[in-house]
Amino acid sequence: MKDENPEPAADTSERPTPVKALRRHCLWCCNGSRNGVSLCPNKACPLWLFRFGRGPTPEIREAVADIELYPLETEQTGADVAGRSALKSIGANCIDCSGGSKVEARACMIKNCDLHPYRTGKSGHTRQLTNEQRAAAAERVRKLHAKQKMGPAQ
């Protein structure tokens, strides 16, 4: 499990997309070397398909079609996960990083890991409201509650 990250994601508003986060993780894995990521021989890594920071080409998919991917417990080959998203690949990677445990992956406390927001394989993006939008929403709720207290119109 990683314990340090030279390029931690700052806050939610600056959070990269899953595929960009995956790319950053691969660069971290290769000490920042793009060439290292490009030449990564670990085709069993769930992130390998997306390591260039974009969806895999047919050639890249073909290269892992017969490879059994981590975590090995799932017994999935590259062909089995051909249509998988970067998000799902991150989820698989985090389970592997957590010793095969979904529970441990969910509970991961390494918040400076680029993959942390996406460790469950689900989007960590939430809509960010401005103060004005928040105030307007609160006003709508207040009016709704007031209307409910008045009861139905006679």
Ligand code: SF4
């Ligand atoms: S695909 Fe996996 S092993 Fe290869 S650079 Fe990315 S994280 Fe490292």
Ligand code: SF4
């Ligand atoms: S976020 Fe995922 S890859 Fe990063 S340390 Fe946690 S379990 Fe491992």
